[in-house]
Amino acid sequence: MTATLRIEAALEAAVARAEVSGAPPRLAAALRHALFPGGARVRPHLCLAVAAACGDDQPMLSDAAAAAVELLHCASLVHDDLPCFDDAATRRGQPSVHAAFGEPLAVLAGDALIVMAFDILSRSAGGAYARLPGLLNTITRGVGMPTGIVAGQAWESEPDPMVGPYHRAKTGALFVASVAAGAIAADADPSPWRDLGERLGEAYQVADDLADAFSDAADCGKPVGRDAALNRPSAVAELGLRGAYDRLQDLVRDAVSAIPDCKGAKGLRELVRAQAVRLAPKHLAQSAA
Amino acid sequence: MTATLRIEAALEAAVARAEVSGAPPRLAAALRHALFPGGARVRPHLCLAVAAACGDDQPMLSDAAAAAVELLHCASLVHDDLPCFDDAATRRGQPSVHAAFGEPLAVLAGDALIVMAFDILSRSAGGAYARLPGLLNTITRGVGMPTGIVAGQAWESEPDPMVGPYHRAKTGALFVASVAAGAIAADADPSPWRDLGERLGEAYQVADDLADAFSDAADCGKPVGRDAALNRPSAVAELGLRGAYDRLQDLVRDAVSAIPDCKGAKGLRELVRAQAVRLAPKHLAQSAA
Numbered sequence: 001m002t003a004t005l006r007i008e009a010a011l012e013a014a015v016a017r018a019e020v021s022g023a024p025p026r027l028a029a030a031l032r033h034a035l036f037p038g039g040a041r042v043r044p045h046l047c048l049a050v051a052a053a054c055g056d057d058q059p060m061l062s063d064a065a066a067a068a069v070e071l072l073h074c075a076s077l078v079h080d081d082l083p084c085f086d087d088a089a090t091r092r093g094q095p096s097v098h099a100a101f102g103e104p105l106a107v108l109a110g111d112a113l114i115v116m117a118f119d120i121l122s123r124s125a126g127g128a129y130a131r132l133p134g135l136l137n138t139i140t141r142g143v144g145m146p147t148g149i150v151a152g153q154a155w156e157s158e159p160d161p162m163v164g165p166y167h168r169a170k171t172g173a174l175f176v177a178s179v180a181a182g183a184i185a186a187d188a189d190p191s192p193w194r195d196l197g198e199r200l201g202e203a204y205q206v207a208d209d210l211a212d213a214f215s216d217a218a219d220c221g222k223p224v225g226r227d228a229a230l231n232r233p234s235a236v237a238e239l240g241l242r243g244a245y246d247r248l249q250d251l252v253r254d255a256v257s258a259i260p261d262c263k264g265a266k267g268l269r270e271l272v273r274a275q276a277v278r279l280a281p282k283h284l285a286q287s288a289a
Numbered sequence: 290m291t292a293t294l295r296i297e298a299a300l301e302a303a304v305a306r307a308e309v310s311g312a313p314p315r316l317a318a319a320l321r322h323a324l325f326p327g328g329a330r331v332r333p334h335l336c337l338a339v340a341a342a343c344g345d346d347q348p349m350l351s352d353a354a355a356a357a358v359e360l361l362h363c364a365s366l367v368h369d370d371l372p373c374f375d376d377a378a379t380r381r382g383q384p385s386v387h388a389a390f391g392e393p394l395a396v397l398a399g400d401a402l403i404v405m406a407f408d409i410l411s412r413s414a415g416g417a418y419a420r421l422p423g424l425l426n427t428i429t430r431g432v433g434m435p436t437g438i439v440a441g442q443a444w445e446s447e448p449d450p451m452v453g454p455y456h457r458a459k460t461g462a463l464f465v466a467s468v469a470a471g472a473i474a475a476d477a478d479p480s481p482w483r484d485l486g487e488r489l490g491e492a493y494q495v496a497d498d499l500a501d502a503f504s505d506a507a508d509c510g511k512p513v514g515r516d517a518a519l520n521r522p523s524a525v526a527e528l529g530l531r532g533a534y535d536r537l538q539d540l541v542r543d544a545v546s547a548i549p550d551c552k553g554a555k556g557l558r559e560l561v562r563a564q565a566v567r568l569a570p571k572h573l574a575q576s577a578a
Contacts, residue, residue, distance in 0.1 A: 017434075017435065018433075018434035018435050019435075020435050022435060022436065022451065022454045023434055023435030023436070023440055023454075024434075024440050024443040024444045024446070024447050024450075024454075025447070026443070026446060026447055026448075027434060027439075027440065027443035027446070028434065028435070031434065075400075079396055079397075079400065082396065084391075084392040084393045084396065085393055085396075102373075102446065103373040104373045104374055104442075104443075104445070104446045105443060105446050107368055107371065107373065107374075107396065107399075108368075108439050108442055108443045108446075110396075110400065111364075111368065111399065111400070111403060111433075111439050112433050112434045112439045112440075114400060114403050114404065115403065115429050115432050115433030115434075115437070115439065116429075116433055116434070118407045118425055118429055119425070119426065119429035119430075119433060121425070122421070122422045122423075122424075122425030122426045122429060123422070123426065125421075125422050129418050129419055129421055129422055130418055132411070132414075132418055132421045132422065132425075133411045133412070133414050133418055133421065134411075136407055136408070136410070136411030136421075137408065137411045137412065140404050140405075140407055140408035140411060141408075143404050144307075144400075144401050144404030144405055144408060145306070145307035145312055145313075145316060145317065145320065145401045145404075145405070146306065146307050146308075146309050146311060146312030146317070147311065147312070148404070150316075150397050150400050150401045150404065151312055151313050151316065151401075153393075153397055154313040154315070154316035154393075154394060154397045155313050156393070157313070157315060157316070157391065157393045157394050157397075158313050158314070158315055159315075161313075162311065165311045165312075165313075
């Protein structure tokens with residue numbers, strides 16, 4: 001089965017468990033809306049690619065890890081779009097969850113997606129439950145306090161934000177968790193993989209800043225210009241357009257170099273380079289070429 | 290160590306992990322505010338009492354299970370108090386989290402508390418990681434979709450709520466998870482304990498409905514009269530004041546009878562009866578006596 005099919009099947013199974021008789025149907029519909037159609041599913045693809053590079057001897061567990069990081073990413077999107085944060089009416093070109101289902105169900109959908117991530121891990125360990133504590137710990141570090149994406153979002157409510165911890169937590173943390181979870185699910189040491197996650201996380205943050213500053217909303221599938229409007233730290237504000245674009249290219253090169261020597265290294269390098277092409281706003285890539 | 294000390298120490302250790310350099314300090318403060326001072330800590334006390342009745346051979350794991358259910362309960366209080374739900378400015382006699390820290394940090398505090406619950410479990414399995422899948426599964430069932438407290442809250446946003454699933458999910462589910470988690474943490478079969486959790490969950494829902502209808506806000510530590518104002522299903526609306534009070538007494542008797550024969554049964558019966566006295570609004574108990 002391709003990685004794409006594995007990821008979609010694991011997410012579909014998770015959301016189907018919420019769509020049973022006796023469950024509140026509008027919350028179930030909100031969960032499906034938050035998950036499908038997906039974006040590029042970058043984090044779960046990375047997770048599975050690292051698991052494959054490490055032998056992937058428990059594919060049910062690596063599928064669960066991949067689905068868990070995507071569920072947690074989608075939870076953060078649902079909550080970040082709320083009126084008290086980005087107040088975004090659209091996401092991935094469709095109405096955001098609160099725009100479609102109201103604010104109460106958007107809060108609850110985010111909560112339910114977080115719980116689903118841990119539920120799917122608990123169901124998928126099979127005989128490999130000795131890997132569960134490490135997997136849970138890696139994933140909670142990427143999501144919660146003090147350094148995960150929840151902490152990253154919280155820095156935007158601090159009167160005096162620390163820019164380094166903010167950027168590492170806001171995007172990098174879940175990328176690091178994605179690659180490390182892929183290694184742990186395959187019973188490998190996650191430490192050689194962390195650098196790849198960190199560089200990719202930084203690259204995504206710069207790409208997101210570029211998209212926010214220079215895309216239009218139709219390209220982006222969500223409102224743009226939010227960083228400047230909300231006075232958030234941004235690579236574009238710091239380095240300018242060209243500087244941010246060059247930084248993105250450097251980070252992608254660093255990410256490619258950070259891939260440890262392993263059986264699947266070649267495929268992984270291709271995956272990272274392909275993502276980099278997808279990341280750069282098209283007109284910037286053309287003008288740089 | 291007493292159960293109270295074990296619970297407070299486990300929660301203190303969890304929140305201290307969020308209060309480190311490099312973490313957003315206002316979110317860390319919001320987490321402490323959400324957890325301390327606590328309410329009666331009924332769910333973690335139940336969890337530890339059941340673990341004790343089952344031998345409690347891994348006290349670090351039962352402490353973690355008890356703290357996890359309390360963290361998840363507090364997360365639900367923080368989110369339920371938000372303006373889009375109960376819009377409660379007070380909780381346990383102090384400002385609610387969003388009243389004290391703003392809505393963005395209240396959303397994030399709830400999210401972080403959910404993640405902390407799973408983090409604490411991942412840290413505390415020791416050599417008993419074979420118990421983790423069951424523990425995680427029990428706890429996610431009590432919290433998430435389709436039957437946990439998130440589903441219970443979501444029923445209030447449904448145009449046509451199912452009253453039975455609503456009440457079971459809104460309160461009962463986390464009580465069932467609390468008793469079952471206590472058993473699993475001590476390597477015992479959780480199934481004989483579920484009835485106790487269900488009866489106690491129902492008793493708490495009726496007590497909460499009575500408090501909402503007939504307490505004043507100072508006694509209760511939070512706004513009252515919300516069920517009638519929001520037209521929510523309530524035992525008081527259904528059975529009247531006296532009927533709801535009698536129902537509470539019946540449920541407590543049923544809960545006491547549901548305690549399985551075991552070494553700690555006597556202590557558990559006393560714990561349940563003591564909670565029942567605490568539960569009934571004082572002037573109702575006096576007028577019934």
